[in-house]
Amino acid sequence: MNLKRNVPDHDERMLLNTPFHSRLQKACELNEWEEWKGYKAPVIFTDLAQEYFAMRNSCGVFDLTPMTKYKIEGPDATAYLDKLMTRNMTKQRVGQVLYVIWCDDEGQVLDDGTIFRLTDKRYRLCSAGRHMDWLQCTAPGFDVEIIDETAEVAALAVQGPTSCNILQGLGWDGLENLKPFNITHFQFGETPITVSRTGFTGDLGYELWMPPHCAEAFWDKLMEAGKDRGIMPIGSRALDMVRIEAGFLQAGVDFVHAETTVRSGRTRSPFELGFGWLVHFDKAHFNGRKALYQEKTQGSPHQFVKLDVAGNRPAEHAFIYNKHKKAVGSVTSAVWSPITKTNIAFASLETPWGEAGTELYAEIYFLRELKWTREMVKCSIVEEAAYNPVHRRAVPARCL
Amino acid sequence: MATDTFDVIVIGAGHNGLVCSNYLSRAGLKVLVLEAAAQAGGACITRSFSEGFAVSACAHSVSQLHPDIVGDLGLESLGLQYAVKNLKTIALSEDGNHLSILGERVEGAQLSDSDRQAYGIFYNRTKRFAAVLANLAGKCPPRLVEGGLTEKLSLFKLGLDIRMLGKTEMREFMRIATINIFDVLEEQFENPLLKGAISFDAVLGAHMGPRSPNTVLAYIHRQMGSLFGFAGPALPQGGMGTVTQAIARAAVANKVDIRYNCPVKEITIDHGRAVGVVLQDGSTYSAAQIVSNADPGTTFKGLVGYPKLDSGFARRVENIRTKSDCAKLHLTLDGLPEFTGSSDAGQRMLIAPDAAYVERAFNHSKYGEYSSAPAMEILIPSVHDASLAPQGKHVMSIIVQYAPFMLRTGWDTQSKQAFTNIIVQRLARYAPNLPGLIIDSELLTPQDIEQEFRITGGHWHHCELALDQIAMMRPVYGATRYSTPIEGLYLCGAGCHPGGNVMGMAGKNSAAAIIKGRST
Ligand SMILES: Cc1cc2nc3c(=O)[nH]c(=O)nc-3n(C[C@H](O)[C@H](O)[C@H](O)COP(=O)(O)OP(=O)(O)OC[C@H]3O[C@@H](n4cnc5c(N)ncnc54)[C@H](O)[C@@H]3O)c2cc1C
Numbered sequence: 035m036n037l038k039r040n041v042p043d044h045d046e047r048m049l050l051n052t053p054f055h056s057r058l059q060k061a062c063e064l065n066e067w068e069e070w071k072g073y074k075a076p077v078i079f080t081d082l083a084q085e086y087f088a089m090r091n092s093c094g095v096f097d098l099t100p101m102t103k104y105k106i107e108g109p110d111a112t113a114y115l116d117k118l119m120t121r122n123m124t125k126q127r128v129g130q131v132l133y134v135i136w137c138d139d140e141g142q143v144l145d146d147g148t149i150f151r152l153t154d155k156r157y158r159l160c161s162a163g164r165h166m167d168w169l170q171c172t173a174p175g176f177d178v179e180i181i182d183e184t185a186e187v188a189a190l191a192v193q194g195p196t197s198c199n200i201l202q203g204l205g206w207d208g209l210e211n212l213k214p215f216n217i218t219h220f221q222f223g224e225t226p227i228t229v230s231r232t233g234f235t236g237d238l239g240y241e242l243w244m245p246p247h248c249a250e251a252f253w254d255k256l257m258e259a260g261k262d263r264g265i266m267p268i269g270s271r272a273l274d275m276v277r278i279e280a281g282f283l284q285a286g287v288d289f290v291h292a293e294t295t296v297r298s299g300r301t302r303s304p305f306e307l308g309f310g311w312l313v314h315f316d317k318a319h320f321n322g323r324k325a326l327y328q329e330k331t332q333g334s335p336h337q338f339v340k341l342d343v344a345g346n347r348p349a350e351h352a353f354i355y356n357k358h359k360k361a362v363g364s365v366t367s368a369v370w371s372p373i374t375k376t377n378i379a380f381a382s383l384e385t386p387w388g389e390a391g392t393e394l395y396a397e398i399y400f401l402r403e404l405k406w407t408r409e410m411v412k413c414s415i416v417e418e419a420a421y422n423p424v425h426r427r428a429v430p431a432r433c434l
Numbered sequence: 435m436a437t438d439t440f441d442v443i444v445i446g447a448g449h450n451g452l453v454c455s456n457y458l459s460r461a462g463l464k465v466l467v468l469e470a471a472a473q474a475g476g477a478c479i480t481r482s483f484s485e486g487f488a489v490s491a492c493a494h495s496v497s498q499l500h501p502d503i504v505g506d507l508g509l510e511s512l513g514l515q516y517a518v519k520n521l522k523t524i525a526l527s528e529d530g531n532h533l534s535i536l537g538e539r540v541e542g543a544q545l546s547d548s549d550r551q552a553y554g555i556f557y558n559r560t561k562r563f564a565a566v567l568a569n570l571a572g573k574c575p576p577r578l579v580e581g582g583l584t585e586k587l588s589l590f591k592l593g594l595d596i597r598m599l600g601k602t603e604m605r606e607f608m609r610i611a612t613i614n615i616f617d618v619l620e621e622q623f624e625n626p627l628l629k630g631a632i633s634f635d636a637v638l639g640a641h642m643g644p645r646s647p648n649t650v651l652a653y654i655h656r657q658m659g660s661l662f663g664f665a666g667p668a669l670p671q672g673g674m675g676t677v678t679q680a681i682a683r684a685a686v687a688n689k690v691d692i693r694y695n696c697p698v699k700e701i702t703i704d705h706g707r708a709v710g711v712v713l714q715d716g717s718t719y720s721a722a723q724i725v726s727n728a729d730p731g732t733t734f735k736g737l738v739g740y741p742k743l744d745s746g747f748a749r750r751v752e753n754i755r756t757k758s759d760c761a762k763l764h765l766t767l768d769g770l771p772e773f774t775g776s777s778d779a780g781q782r783m784l785i786a787p788d789a790a791y792v793e794r795a796f797n798h799s800k801y802g803e804y805s806s807a808p809a810m811e812i813l814i815p816s817v818h819d820a821s822l823a824p825q826g827k828h829v830m831s832i833i834v835q836y837a838p839f840m841l842r843t844g845w846d847t848q849s850k851q852a853f854t855n856i857i858v859q860r861l862a863r864y865a866p867n868l869p870g871l872i873i874d875s876e877l878l879t880p881q882d883i884e885q886e887f888r889i890t891g892g893h894w895h896h897c898e899l900a901l902d903q904i905a906m907m908r909p910v911y912g913a914t915r916y917s918t919p920i921e922g923l924y925l926c927g928a929g930c931h932p933g934g935n936v937m938g939m940a941g942k943n944s945a946a947a948i949i950k951g952r953s954t
Pocket residue numbers: 445446447448449450451468469470471474475476477478492493494495496497498639696697698699727728729732737760761762833883887888889892893894895896926927928929933934935936937940
């Protein structure tokens with residue numbers, strides 16, 4: 035009996051496909067996918083190590099279409115963003131990208147993201163989470179329009195030392211002169227493509243923003259252009275490794291979006307995440323200003339640190355202890371960094387245990403021949419990201 | 435232009451703004467009051483609307499003016515006199531078989547003994563409950579969390595006050611405080627007129643029908659008047675403006691500088707702190723503390739502006755319930771109307787023949803319509819006060835429910851005339867000779883009240899009195915206890931604890947909070 039109906043199997047998740055999906059599917063040999071804001075996103079295509087090294091040594095391509103994108107436009111767009119964000123947004127030039135965080139009334143971080151000033155009165159905000167409610171809630175009193183354009187903009191991150199060369203192969207002359215955190219535009223046939231020198235990898239790299247209709251053709255052209263320079267699609271797992279090496283926090287992993295927390299004390303302020311440099315008190319009113327000013331003068335309950343952990347076992351989810359064997363926090367992200375040969379972790383600690391020079395230990399559990407073993411591993415607080423090569427910032431971009 | 439310097443600027447010369455400035459100046463502060471209107475009083479004024487007649491244009495009787503304020507400010511020696519006190523409430527019946535209520539006494543309308551007894555119990559019980567509120571009304575409400583010692587004591591005292599009611603009474607308080615007046619009345623009374631009258635008092639000025647939650651609370655709030663010495667409403671000689679004129683005189687005597695025709699356009703804020711105001715005409719004034727007698731909506735949305743407030747707070751302000759259904763009709767009459775079965779048109783008369791009538795009247799407003807059979811409170815103050823009308827003529831002041839702020843078809847001369855006709859026809863059922871006596875009329879819809887008195891939504895209490903918007907939650911989390919998220923900016927109007935009516939406690943408590951704020 036043929037009961038085939040046009041409905042998904044009961045355990046199949048109904049996920050959206052990005053405009054690159056046909057190409058992702060073909061390349062995704064492991065067929066390992068995850069949900070990302072309602073989209074089907076590859077975790078690993080073929081081999082994690084290969085994807086990781088593609089990004090560090092040649093070029094990785096990551097489909098970031100599912101990243102939430104808002105078009106923010108209107109005569110008051112700048113003033114609006116200046117209230118929304120903790121950073122002084124009046125200083126952003128057209129063609130510039132800024133890293134931003136934004137807070138609720140209590141000065142707790144709702145999310146982080148990047149904001150692209152596309153014209154005088156038009157911006158694009160990219161963020162991990164969806165925020166239409168809060169964006170609208172901030173709009174009264176401003177002449178501004180906010181539109182979710184996630185599905186209207188297909189996006190690729192092209193990252194790694196050979197990325198500039200590969201893109202030049204599309205005829206994009208002059209790309210090497212684009213400075214970090216700057217935006218330019220190129221043509222792909224008839225279609226304009228916005229290019230920013232941004233990324234989540236800490237390496238030379240670009241993000242390309244295009245209309246969905248040209249996504250597949252562009253992908254093919256890009257892969258063709260990069261085949262001699264080690265181009266390779268990469269999944270979220272490899273990206274996670276490189277972003278930790280680069281010292282980038284991930285919303286929902288290294289901190290909880292304030293509006294989704296249930297328990298008290300689980301949110302974090304910018305100061306508690308090492309983002310004090312993004313909070314500018316000397317500007318017009320912004321959300322959380324009063325609470326943040328108070329925190330700045332009175333001190334924060336938590337500190338966020340980068341750790342260099344002894345040994346080579348990633349300290350994932352480990353408790354962190356002080357020298358009195360008291361738990362003072364826990365690890366939010368951890369990875370063994372193949373390129374720097376260091377064992378990196380991010381941790382959120384109670385004040386003052388995050389001060390430089392504090393003696394700390396990570397409690398690492400591991401399974402050895404069916405026996406759980408615990409190790410107290412020494413860690414030291416480091417100020418700089420593990421991976422921060424000169425070519426990441428070089429202008430003109432180094433071409434390989 | 436302004437070279438004078440002031441310690442405090444009060445925006446608005448409503449009775450609360452004036453009370454507040456009196457107490458501030460008595461504490462040695464230099465106070466400037468800036469009022470948009472040409473006279474003092476806000477929603478508590480006497481004005482003319484027809485040649486030779488004057489009327490209390492918004493509030494029309496005193497039933498909660500706090501004795502402390504009258505005493506502290508010496509209002510009696512400054513002109514506050516009553517033409518009449520303790521008016522009876524007459525619940526009108528079309529057949530003339532009316533019910534009369536004063537304090538705990540109720541008679542007429544073939545009232546059964548059990549109803550009379552039940553009313554006595556009900557009256558005294560709600561009065562005891564009102565005493566809990568009255569105690570709380572006399573001070574700044576305690577902070578819900580993280581309060582200091584005095585606040586903890588104050589919270590403790592509130593708990594104690596409730597506990598001191600006794601076990602049975604406390605249980606009853608907790609039980610009825612959250613249910614609706616309709617259910618309570620059904621439990622306790624038979625007489626429809628009695629139920630109608632009580633339910634009317636429970637919905638007066640609110641976007642509520644007798645079956646709405648919070649109506650018991652509203653009734654108890656109203657009952658506070660009985661603790662302030664008003665068994666029934668009182669009419670000031672010369673109309674309600676007499677009250678605010680007296681408070682203004684006290685203020686002037688206390689060296690408060692009151693300036694009229696000075697609408698404030700904007701509160702100036704520097705790095706999260708209020709530092710002054712800008713008037714509509716562009717002139718500026720500065721002071722270390724700014725107090726707003728305007729309603730919370732006007733203050734935060736209009737004078738501060740949402741861009742200068744945190745988004746979450748702005749959203750809460752936007753969601754404050756300020757919808758009013760209360761209209762005011764003024765009639766000038768060529769003689770005293772005769773109410774069937776009644777010889778005393780000088781009392782407070784209600785058209786609320788039963789609780790279901792009031793609920794049905796409310797139904798319309800839910801859908802943006804005015805009631806086809808409205809409920810009303812009728813006063814003819816000229817019966818007691820010859821200053822309000824030429825000899826032999828009278829002025830009638832009627833509070834009419836329900837007339838929605840947003841009428842679906844829009845308020846214009848046509849819809850206002852149509853609604854006026856409905857009201858007059860309804861009145862004629864009780865006073866058949868009334869229509870023939872009418873010389874002139876004036877209907878104030880909630881929109882007109884918003885316009886004339888600068889009250890968002892035209893709301894009686896500036897914002898709804900309900901469990902989620904009272905005491906330490908009034909008007910809204912983030913702006914309670916007279917302070918606001920803007921340092922140096924305070925509230926002192928009806929939108930604060932303990933709410934509206936011509937009472938003065940919001941102004942008095944606010945002054946105390948401001949004085950305290952200066953010392954810390
Ligand atoms: C229809 C109706 C009938 C009522 N009947 C009664 C009654 O019979 N008895 C009773 O006790 N209560 C009654 N009330 C309630 C009572 O009128 C109010 O609760 C009370 O008057 C509020 O006083 P207030 O001083 O807090 O505010 P308001 O009286 O509203 O005063 C606020 C003042 O601020 C001024 N202001 C606002 N914005 C600005 C600005 N930008 N610049 C300068 N000045 C500004 C206004 O002009 C006004 O003078 C009634 C209310 C309504 C609507």
